[in-house]
Structure formats: C-alpha cells, structure tokens
Amino acid sequence: MSTESAPTEAELGTAELPSDRFMDREEGWLRFNQRVLELAEDEDIPLLERTRFLAIFSSNLDEFFMVRVAGLKRRLATGLFVASSSGHHPRDLLERVSKVTHELVVRQIACFEESVAPALAEEGIGIVRWNELDTAEREYLHGYFRRSVYPLVTPFTVDSAHPFPYISGRSLNLAVTVRDPDDDRQMFARVKVPASLPRFIEPATSGGGRYVPVEDIIAAHLPQLFEGMHVVEHHAFRVTRNADLEVDEDETDDLVQSLENELLRRRFGPLVRLEVERTISDEVLAILTEELGAEEEEIYRVPGPLNLAGLAQIADADRPDLRYPPMVPGEPRSLTSGDLFATIREREVLVHHPYESFATTTERFLSLAATDPKVVAIKQTLYRTSGDSPIVESLIEAARAGKEVVVLVEVKARFDEQNNIQWARKLERAGCHVVYGVVGLKTHCKLSMVIRQDDDGLLRRYCHVGTGNYNPSTARVYEDLGLFSAADEVGEDVSDLFNSLTGFSRKKHYRRLLVAPAALRQGLLRQIDEEIAAAREGGAARVRIKVNSLVDEEIIDALYRASLAGVRVDLWVRGSCVLRAGVPGLSENIHVRSILGRFLEHSRVFVFENGGRPKVWIGSADLMPRNLDRRVEALVRIADPEQCRRLVGLMDLAMADGTSSWRLEPDGSWTRVTHDENGQLLIDLQEALRGDRHLRVVDGG
Incomplete structure (x- = not known):
C-alpha cells in the first residue's frame, strides 16, 4: 500500500489516548532485572547457571544505579522537575525505585542464602567466612596475605590531619574502628580492597571448592595494618556513583582526549547508592552517611558478602555437570564450504548466532577479505568488541597488506570507551583510516563492507548488516542475526551510509535500508x-x-x-x-x-x-x-x-x-x-x- 493512502489519526476517528497509558521506564527496567532474578530462583536450571544469573542481577543493578538513577538525581539537582511519561515527578520516581529495588535485593539475598549457597555447598562448592576455616586453611591464607595482599593495601585513618578519603565507585571497602590503648581514643579508618584481587580466594589446602571473600582475609589481618592499636569493629561497604559521561562534542577539538579525561572523572561522580553490611553499627553508619552525603533511601543494608556480581567467578568453576549442556554452533554449508564470496554473490545468506557459528561466518568473512588479493578495500563499524578480537586483527592485516581500510570506532559506547580508544589507536598505527563517529550521535549500526575486484572484472560490494556487535566473546551468548549480501541495492545503500558517516551528507532515503x-x-x-x-x-x-x-x-x-x-x-x-x-x-x-x-x-x-x-x-x-x-x-x-x-x-x-x-x-x-x-x-x-x-x-x- 502506498504512503499516500495511509490514513491520518483524525481519519481513524480514534479518541484521545488516556494519560496513564505509559508505565515508568525505570520500574520497567527493574521488572526486567526481576525476571533475571527469577531465573536464579528457578531450581530446574543448572546450579552454576543460577549462580551466574545472581551475578548478572547484581551487575545489572550496578549499571541501573550508575545510569538511570543517576539521571533522575541529576534532574532533581539541576531543577529540571519534568514529569516522566507516566506523569511522576523525579522525586516520586526515586522513592518508587528505592522501594522496588530494596524488595528485589531482599529476594536476591534470600535466593543466595536459602537456595543457591546451600545447593552449592551440597555439591562441594562452599562460600565460607573466615570463622568457618580450619587451621590449615587459615595458615595458607596468612601466607597469601603476606605475599599477595599486604603490599597492595593502604589504610587511611580519618582525623584532623587526615580528611575522609574519596571512595571511588564500585570499590569494596572496610570501615574500621580502632582504639589507641595509650589514651583510649577511638578513630575511624578506611581500608580499600584492591580491585586487582579476585573477589573470592580459594585456599590451596582446601582441596578445591571452598571460597573465601577477599575482604574477610583483609579483615583477619587488620591488627597487622594497625599495629599497636586495638581493632574494635570492621564492616564492609560499597559505593555506587554516577557514571554518565559529559562531553560536549561541539566544544572539543579532540574527542578521544576529552573522553579519556572524562573517564578519569567517572570514578568521582556523585553518590547514588551506599551498600553496607547488615551488622554495621549505628555509629559507623552515621560516619559513612555524613561523609558520603548518603540519604536514607540510598542506603542498602545487606548481609555479606557484598558485590554478588563476583559470583561470576564461582559460576566459572570447572564443574560441567552443573552447567547447561555444551553448545556446538552449526556451520552453514553455504558459507563454510567452497568460495564464500561466490556463495554471497549467488544469493543472500542469513545467519543466526549463537546457533550458527560466528567464527566460521562473520569472522571468516573478514579474515578471507584481509588475505584475498582481489579485495581492494574494507569498511567496518565497531561499537563494542573483545580485547582479543580476530575482527580487529583481520582489519590490521588487511591494512598492512596495502588494502584501503576504513574503520568507524564508536568511542562513546558506554562502559567500553577505554577499550575502544585502545583498539582505535592500534588500528591507526597499522595504517587504517579511523573515524570516531558523528558529532552529536552515537554510531550504533552494525555494518561491514568488502570491495572486491571479481574475476569478471567488476568491482563488487559484499556487505554484512547485523543486529549485534562484532564481538567474538559475546557472540557465543548473544542471540543475533546477520545478513550477507552482494545485491547492488544493498551495496549502494551501505556505501552511501559509510560516506555519510565519514564525510558530510544529509541523505535520508535508501533502497533497502x-x-x-x-x-x-x-x-x-x-x-x-x-x-x-x-x-x-x-x-x-x-x-x-x-x-x-x-x-x-x-x-x-x-x-x-x-x-x-x-x-x-x-x-x-x-x-x-x-x-x-x-x-x-x-x-x-x-x-x-x-x-x-x-x-x-x-x-x-x-x-x-x-x-x-x-x-x-x-x-x-x-x-x-x-x-x-x-x-x-x-x-x-x-x-x-x-x-x-x-x-x-x-x-x-x-x-x-x-x-x-x-x-x-x-x-x-x-x-x-x-x-x-x-x-x-x-x-x-x-x-x-x-x-x-x-x-x-x-x-x-
């Protein structure tokens, strides 16, 4: 049906839509994370997969606070009291978010303590606290502390000469109260758990399967950190901060440099959540609340261990019997046997990951292009990719072989900015033409184009248009689709789009895009x-x-x-x-x-x-x-x-x-x-x- 025949809203005779027709986006996202939690609660799912879902729930919640909650708080702080699509004021939304989040965290704790942890213990995988260790395990961890922890730890005392230290986002810390036996004076101190350490430590003497939270090992050795002082109490705490980046692309001459500067500031954004152990004393919590500027609804009292995102380490344990059965992706014969370019030239091919192999389809497409002497140019978008990406290596190999390689790297991909900057510079050093997106926009499209001088003498464009990132790591667990095409109309469209991304163009209308x-x-x-x-x-x-x-x-x-x-x-x-x-x-x-x-x-x-x-x-x-x-x-x-x-x-x-x-x-x-x-x-x-x-x-x- 033609566009001209489409009716207008007035022609439909539709009554005005009700004002309450939208739900809150924030609560909608929390309900999504609730569905993740329900997978962790499902006892029909393999145990280590349930453990991983608990970790994903925690990691998701971190990002929710760093971005969505931070955005609401920023609107309040700047006086932008614009109601949400559901009609709620940002203050009301924050209260609602706090209520729902507290409810979900209670469910998460119950799932971990009452279901997942006991089930892991039955399978010989225990998350144990210091007081549950035997003598041999403690002796081993004393040595581990001396070798691997003590050189990294720095205690910070708070007094008139030492102001309260800055607590970086998502860092795990110990709030410690010590008493001077000479004058009975009590002091507060903060000990940061080094981020370079594993979340859980496995005593070598345990025979495998027993894991101790790293903060327990540090806490057991506080007398060594505060020698001559009496340790009165200690409690773990964790801060989540606003992690949104603010870069004015119209006012910067070097987007990459501006982003790197902003990434340094990300660790020091305003507080949006304070997690503390349930056992924390009122006196210590009062110090943290005052010094960090935390409000009551921002405080989450939970039993240890904090930061259950670290359960991903446990989920990686070598127990295939407690995981989903192995996934062996298929390899479409049309792309994995014979001449790949001839196949795509003959007909378009659709692939479905992870059910079909990413390595033997998309990666192979670019790998062959890099070494094929008939390929003269490659154009590629990269939004997120892995640290050891074969795709990036293929692009580098193609550039070194003298092919024209243009790579559009989106350095503003949230939480992957630093990784993308590093890869962009590596591509530049190899001779690729690197473009850093479009001013004012993120480049999120998933495009790859190989230009090849075929045997018939014609210059053809072989294109891949996908739904997912060119990331070999996530391609094993993300469900995505990709279309390989040598159709003229697709090639012309992708060419036009790349030209608009690398140059100046206001093109709106395409053929099949x-x-x-x-x-x-x-x-x-x-x-x-x-x-x-x-x-x-x-x-x-x-x-x-x-x-x-x-x-x-x-x-x-x-x-x-x-x-x-x-x-x-x-x-x-x-x-x-x-x-x-x-x-x-x-x-x-x-x-x-x-x-x-x-x-x-x-x-x-x-x-x-x-x-x-x-x-x-x-x-x-x-x-x-x-x-x-x-x-x-x-x-x-x-x-x-x-x-x-x-x-x-x-x-x-x-x-x-x-x-x-x-x-x-x-x-x-x-x-x-x-x-x-x-x-x-x-x-x-x-x-x-x-x-x-x-x-x-x-x-x-």
Whole structure:
C-alpha cells in the first residue's frame, strides 16, 4: 500500500489516548532485572547457571544505579522537575525505585542464602567466612596475605590531619574502628580492597571448592595494618556513583582526549547508592552517611558478602555437570564450504548466532577479505568488541597488506570507551583510516563492507548488516542475526551510509535500508499506519516486533492506534517496556512476551503483514528515543521469501501459548508461564532452536 493512502489519526476517528497509558521506564527496567532474578530462583536450571544469573542481577543493578538513577538525581539537582511519561515527578520516581529495588535485593539475598549457597555447598562448592576455616586453611591464607595482599593495601585513618578519603565507585571497602590503648581514643579508618584481587580466594589446602571473600582475609589481618592499636569493629561497604559521561562534542577539538579525561572523572561522580553490611553499627553508619552525603533511601543494608556480581567467578568453576549442556554452533554449508564470496554473490545468506557459528561466518568473512588479493578495500563499524578480537586483527592485516581500510570506532559506547580508544589507536598505527563517529550521535549500526575486484572484472560490494556487535566473546551468548549480501541495492545503500558517516551528507532515503536518525522513525510509523489502513479496509493486518527495549512514546501510541483499529500486535521485548498490554479500550489486541534464558535475546526484528506478503526488517535499533533520534542505526529489509517465512515463523513460535515466556499483564506485572494447564512443560524456545536446526532462520545449514 502506498504512503499516500495511509490514513491520518483524525481519519481513524480514534479518541484521545488516556494519560496513564505509559508505565515508568525505570520500574520497567527493574521488572526486567526481576525476571533475571527469577531465573536464579528457578531450581530446574543448572546450579552454576543460577549462580551466574545472581551475578548478572547484581551487575545489572550496578549499571541501573550508575545510569538511570543517576539521571533522575541529576534532574532533581539541576531543577529540571519534568514529569516522566507516566506523569511522576523525579522525586516520586526515586522513592518508587528505592522501594522496588530494596524488595528485589531482599529476594536476591534470600535466593543466595536459602537456595543457591546451600545447593552449592551440597555439591562441594562452599562460600565460607573466615570463622568457618580450619587451621590449615587459615595458615595458607596468612601466607597469601603476606605475599599477595599486604603490599597492595593502604589504610587511611580519618582525623584532623587526615580528611575522609574519596571512595571511588564500585570499590569494596572496610570501615574500621580502632582504639589507641595509650589514651583510649577511638578513630575511624578506611581500608580499600584492591580491585586487582579476585573477589573470592580459594585456599590451596582446601582441596578445591571452598571460597573465601577477599575482604574477610583483609579483615583477619587488620591488627597487622594497625599495629599497636586495638581493632574494635570492621564492616564492609560499597559505593555506587554516577557514571554518565559529559562531553560536549561541539566544544572539543579532540574527542578521544576529552573522553579519556572524562573517564578519569567517572570514578568521582556523585553518590547514588551506599551498600553496607547488615551488622554495621549505628555509629559507623552515621560516619559513612555524613561523609558520603548518603540519604536514607540510598542506603542498602545487606548481609555479606557484598558485590554478588563476583559470583561470576564461582559460576566459572570447572564443574560441567552443573552447567547447561555444551553448545556446538552449526556451520552453514553455504558459507563454510567452497568460495564464500561466490556463495554471497549467488544469493543472500542469513545467519543466526549463537546457533550458527560466528567464527566460521562473520569472522571468516573478514579474515578471507584481509588475505584475498582481489579485495581492494574494507569498511567496518565497531561499537563494542573483545580485547582479543580476530575482527580487529583481520582489519590490521588487511591494512598492512596495502588494502584501503576504513574503520568507524564508536568511542562513546558506554562502559567500553577505554577499550575502544585502545583498539582505535592500534588500528591507526597499522595504517587504517579511523573515524570516531558523528558529532552529536552515537554510531550504533552494525555494518561491514568488502570491495572486491571479481574475476569478471567488476568491482563488487559484499556487505554484512547485523543486529549485534562484532564481538567474538559475546557472540557465543548473544542471540543475533546477520545478513550477507552482494545485491547492488544493498551495496549502494551501505556505501552511501559509510560516506555519510565519514564525510558530510544529509541523505535520508535508501533502497533497502531504514536509517536513523533521518528516516527510521518515520519509516516505522508509516508501515504501522499502512497496517491500520489495511485493517480499516478489512484486509490482513498484523505487526510483529522483537526488540530489547520499548519505551518510545510516539511508536507506542502508533501501536495503540493499531490495536484500536483491529490490528493484532505481537511484541517480543527482552528488557524495559512501558507499553500497557491487554487494556480494554486501549490495547486489547497487543500481546507482549519476554524470553530470558541461556542466551541474551539481542536481535531486532520488525515484521509488517503487508497484505499477506510480509515486509521483514532486521537491524540494530531498539524502540527508544535515543535509538531513533540520537544514534545512527540501520535496518535492512529481507528480500528472500524463504528467509522472510523463517523469521515470521520464529516470531510466531516465540509468541505462541505453547512456548515458555513471561507475559505482560494489563496492570504492568509480568507472569512467567512455563507449564500448560495439564502441568506439561512448555517449549523452551532457545533449547528448541539449539536442538533442531530446522527451526532456525538459516537455510542451507
């Protein structure tokens, strides 16, 4: 259906949408992390995987405070009292966030203490405190302290000559009270746990499987740090700080240098959370509260050990019997046998990670390009990559071989800034042309283009458009899609987009790409409007979308209008969702599912019914204002009918009543459904895809 025939909102006769149609984004994100916690609570999941989910929950919560809570506090501090989309004042949101977070932390503690830790102990994996160690273990740890800890530790006393030390974000510390036996004077001191030490230490004499929190080892040796003093009490504490970076790209001549300076300041941002051991005395807590400027709702009293993100170390224990069965990715014959470039030239190939190997598809694509004498140039975007990336090495090898290599490195990728700066400089030293994104925007699109002089004498562009980062490490656990194409229209689009990224261009319209910020929002809205028009005319109409986050108000309102017009809307959302589903008179035709499990659902898929010939798009963009308005994102339209059919089948399988998932209720809560009414287990989507290659979106594999 043409754009001109799409009805306006007025033509739809839609009544004004209710003011309470959005949920709070912050609470939506916390409910996502609650789903992670529910996996840790699930006793049907292998034990070390449950341990890892507890670690992920803690790590997620750290980032939530460093970014989302920090943002709310910044709005309050600057006087920007703009209500949220749900109508709540930032102060009300902070109180609500504090309440929900405290509730979740209580659940996390109960899960660890009452379920996971006892189960680990039954399997011979114990997290033990100092007073539970035997004599041999203590003797070993005395030696370990002298060799590996004592040289790194510096105690800081607080008195008139020594001001309260700065506590860096996410550092683990001991608050210590000591008494001078000569004059009975008590003093406060802080001991930082060195970040270079493992979170848990395994005494060599324990025979394996017993882990001691590192702060317990330091606490047991405080008399050596405060020789001649009497240690009265000690308690662990931890601070979380605002970690958002503030770089004015219009006012800096060197973005990389400005970012490096800002990264140094990240450790010293305002406090957003203070975690203390439950046993802390009121006197010591009062000192910390006053010196750190913590408010009551920012204080979290928890039993030790703090920082359960460190449980990832335990989850890595060499116990395959307590983990998911090994994942052996498939290797699509179309890309792993014969001439890869000839295959892509013949037809487009769709790959689905981690079910299909990243190493033998995407990595191989760039590795072959680096050594192929017929390849004359490579253009690549890098948003996040691993520290030992074969992709980066291939780009370096290509540059050293004399090929033209252009790499767009997004140095503003949150929490990967320093890593990306290091790789960018390594690429520059090898002779690559490195570009640091676009002023005012993050470059989030996932693109790779190889230019090759083929045997027929023609210069062809071989492209890869993906949904995930070019990161070999995360590709083993992130679910993502990638399209390999030598189609002229894709090659021209990718060329045009790279030219706009490296030069000056205001291009909006592409052939098979939808690109943000210029046209992606309007392109999606137009296709939703076309489904609405089809429904009004009595035709087939449906919208299927898979994203990580759904918080954009304009897109959500369009989906509400689609529902009111009779369009079925199926939404597969991993993380935060502020849309209200199944609300009478608003969203009765909208169904929202979330799937969490062994793999992190990361791909973005958009399917519009288009009168029975679905338009299917995959790409990098979530449905958030930042993705649609403040990032360079790219979706590519899938042209092959069989690939479209398989992607539609994947979406329908995820949304089916017979598939295990969380379902969003009209009141905003999520209900996990794992069994049918007869008590039979529902399909685990990820396990089904792992075990049955015929269910995957890849053909020819």
